[in-house]
Amino acid sequence: MHSQFNINALSILSLAAVWEISGRLFDSVLIPPLTKIGAAWYKLLLGGKLLPNLAASLWTMIIGFVLAVLVGIVIGLLMGRFRAVEHFLDLYVNSLMSAPTTAFVPVLILWFGLGVQSRIAVVFLFAVFVVIINTMTGVKQVDNVLLEMARSFGAKEKETFLKIILPAAMPAIMAGVRLAMGRAVKGIVTAEMLLTLTGIGAMIMQYGSAFATDALFAVILTILIVAMIAMKLVQMLDRRLTGWKVEVAVE
Amino acid sequence: MVEIERVSKSFYKTVKDRTTEVQALSNVNFSVHANEFLSIIGPSGCGKTTLLKMIDGLIPYDSGKISIGGKQITAPGPDRAVVFQTFALLPWRTVLANVEFSLELRQINTRERTEIARDCLKRVGLGDFENHYPHELSGGMQQRAGLARALAVNPSILLMDEPFGAVDAQTRQLLQEELLELWQRERKTVIFITHSMDEAVYLSDRVVVMTPRPGRVAEVLEVPLARPRITEDVRRDPKFAELTNYIWHSLKKAMDNGHAGV
Numbered sequence: 199m200h201s202q203f204n205i206n207a208l209s210i211l212s213l214a215a216v217w218e219i220s221g222r223l224f225d226s227v228l229i230p231p232l233t234k235i236g237a238a239w240y241k242l243l244l245g246g247k248l249l250p251n252l253a254a255s256l257w258t259m260i261i262g263f264v265l266a267v268l269v270g271i272v273i274g275l276l277m278g279r280f281r282a283v284e285h286f287l288d289l290y291v292n293s294l295m296s297a298p299t300t301a302f303v304p305v306l307i308l309w310f311g312l313g314v315q316s317r318i319a320v321v322f323l324f325a326v327f328v329v330i331i332n333t334m335t336g337v338k339q340v341d342n343v344l345l346e347m348a349r350s351f352g353a354k355e356k357e358t359f360l361k362i363i364l365p366a367a368m369p370a371i372m373a374g375v376r377l378a379m380g381r382a383v384k385g386i387v388t389a390e391m392l393l394t395l396t397g398i399g400a401m402i403m404q405y406g407s408a409f410a411t412d413a414l415f416a417v418i419l420t421i422l423i424v425a426m427i428a429m430k431l432v433q434m435l436d437r438r439l440t441g442w443k444v445e446v447a448v449e
Numbered sequence: 450m451v452e453i454e455r456v457s458k459s460f461y462k463t464v465k466d467r468t469t470e471v472q473a474l475s476n477v478n479f480s481v482h483a484n485e486f487l488s489i490i491g492p493s494g495c496g497k498t499t500l501l502k503m504i505d506g507l508i509p510y511d512s513g514k515i516s517i518g519g520k521q522i523t524a525p526g527p528d529r530a531v532v533f534q535t536f537a538l539l540p541w542r543t544v545l546a547n548v549e550f551s552l553e554l555r556q557i558n559t560r561e562r563t564e565i566a567r568d569c570l571k572r573v574g575l576g577d578f579e580n581h582y583p584h585e586l587s588g589g590m591q592q593r594a595g596l597a598r599a600l601a602v603n604p605s606i607l608l609m610d611e612p613f614g615a616v617d618a619q620t621r622q623l624l625q626e627e628l629l630e631l632w633q634r635e636r637k638t639v640i641f642i643t644h645s646m647d648e649a650v651y652l653s654d655r656v657v658v659m660t661p662r663p664g665r666v667a668e669v670l671e672v673p674l675a676r677p678r679i680t681e682d683v684r685r686d687p688k689f690a691e692l693t694n695y696i697w698h699s700l701k702k703a704m705d706n707g708h709a710g711v
Contacts (some may be wrong), residue, residue: 347537350505350525351551351602361550365541442541442582 205306213270229410238414247401251418255397258314262321266382267375270326274333274371279363284334299385303392317389317396324385325378332377336370337363369443373437379432383425450638451481451606453558454707457663458499468597473499475663478515481606484636488649490696491659491667497642498534501666503532517606521536527555536609538583538598544570545579548598553603569597569695572631581679596628606638613648613709625651626680633659633677646693646700650674653682658696660703667703670696 214232221231228341230238242248244320256320262289274406277291339361348362407413458474473496481487489497502508506514506525515522517529530551538547543608548566557565570576573593583591592612599607613621629652633638643649650672656668672692675685683689 270592275474343533343535343537344539346502346507347531348534348554350507350531352525357554360540361553365539368541394572440541442584448453 201399211285215380227409227411230415234412235419238410238412239419242413242416248417251397251401252424255390256398257384258317258389258397259321259382261327262318262385265318265379265383266322266325266378266388267329269322270329270374270378271371273375274330274374274376275337275359275367277330278334278337278367288407290301291327291330294323295331299323300388300392302448303389306422307393312394314352316393320389320402321385322383324381328377328381329371329374332374333367333371336367336374339370340366369440372432376429376436377430379428383428384407450481450485450518450603451640452514452516453481453500453504454514454516455680456500456503456510456515456665458496458503458508458510461627472663474510475665477664477666479657479669480692481638481640482654483605483638484652485655486641487655487657488630488641488643488653488658489659490628490646490649492661492700493644493666494662495659496528496662496664497659498610500705501523501531501608501640501642502526505529505608506585512528525696527602528604529606530590530604530610532607532612533610534614535592536595536615538582538594543580543582543596544575544597547583548595548601551598551602565601566597569600570594572600573597574627579583587620588616589624592616592624593627596631604637606640609639609641611642611644611649614637614644621648622680628652629678647684649696650689650692651680656696658699658703660706667699670699 218227218232219230221234224235239248251285253434273287273291277287296405299320306316306319308322310319344362344366345358348358353361387399390397391403392399395403398417401417402414405411405417454622456474456477457472459470459472461468462471463469464493469495483492489500498569501509503510504522506522506529517526538544539550543561544564549562549592552562552565560685567576570579573596574589575593575597578586578590578594583594586594592615595612613624616624625648641649641652653672656670656672657668659665660667670692673689674686674692
């Protein structure tokens with residue numbers, strides 16, 4: 199743990215150093231030195247543009263993400279438990295899982311208009327399929343002996359679902375949720391760049407077309423940091439819910 | 450108490466799109482008396498686990514009849530509880546919560562649940578381990594937890610599916626002794642699946658010897674060893690050696706007749 203942290207720090211520091219030096223050596227518009235990005239970031243913060251935009255983007259993202267997780271878990275559980283549901287849906291789930299979600303943006307605009315609903319829908323589509331597939335896999339991998347044990351002691355379908363299948367599939371479900379978090383971040387930025395220029399995505403487009411690369415990089419760095427924090431939060435939730443699995447892995 | 454009458458069972462096995470019918474059990478006939486310790490012994494694949502699952506009501510049989518106290522079995526019931534070969538403990542639950550599982554399904558309130566579970570853990574010698582997770586325990590201790598979970602619902606019939614097959618030899622002997630002590634105290638009807646001849650003789654009142662697939666009853670033997678049985682004495686008793694030897698020959702004969710390659 200300790201050494202991993204040290205190596206992480208070393209990695210970030212060396213990248214920062216290379217970046218700073220090359221920024222100063224070459225054209226500073228294409229690769230603005232970190233110090234300049236820092237200054238631009240500070241200015242954005244003070245200018246009161248970054249945080250409100252970030253908050254707006256995050257809200258949209260969280261709504262889409264939570265919907266995707268809820269819907270994804272329910273569909274995944276049903277697909278994993280009932281063969282008929284699986285055969286009915288797996289064609290769509292598998293093809294949509296690997297289809298470029300961006301291609302659906304025009305359709306979503308037609309369906310939901312240019313408002314926040316469309317952006318939520320994009321985030322949802324980006325995130326939902328990994329949750330479905332991971333949940334389904336988790337359910338199918340539940341040890342048959344445990345199901346037999348539950349039935350032997352008189353468990354009904356609902357009890358088997360809640361007391362055996364759901365907890366047993368939880369590590370797989372959480373793996374899906376983790377992946378979905380990353381996809382949700384991609385989804386919100388994509389939606390804001392392609393659909394309606396709002397939030398963080400609008401800032402990227404604006405600074406990009408104005409060649410304000412220092413501000414552009416400042417926004418991108420912000421997204422990276424937010425994504426990292428979001429992943430950490432999901433990881434903490436994962437530990438809480440499936441701590442028993444982590445302990446097993448450590449042994 | 451438990452009557453198994455002319456029970457047969459076939460499975461359909463599909464290997465590379467070719468489905469074949471495999472007969473697991475053929476015309477199995479025997480009965481289990483109340484408060485009896487009965488072992489079923491037979492070569493691997495003779496369908497003894499299948500038979501146990503059918504007595505539990507987990508899987509249906511094709512023909513014949515299994516009844517308990519005159520009532521035909523169609524589903525798992527509160528009068529029976531299984532101890533599983535691979536323990537079947539829930540890895541995300543503590544030992545106590547694992548034992549409580551069987552009680553939760555019977556709508557017993559939390560306080561009473563914990564009380565019963567603690568008592569059962571004490572009876573199997575796990576009183577100090579209630580807050581451990583299964584993976585923190587040895588195989589022998591995990592199976593004690595499995596036994597406690599079965600005892601918690603206070604079944605009149607205990608179905609044990611090679612319960613000590615997955616633990617080392619010393620632990621196995623220890624668990625056998627403990628099980629006998631428990632049985633001596635509580636006198637539940639036990640149906641015990643094993644492939645160990647020593648184990649069958651040491652524990653049982655009667656031993657059912659089964660043939661290779663399709664499983665049939667080769668013979669039913671009385672074990673005339675006095676109770677309570679003390680390991681050291683029993684194992685030195687000439688009758689013990691004689692009986693194990695007899696079962697070995699009976700199994701061998703059954704296997705030769707069934708021309709199963711061993």
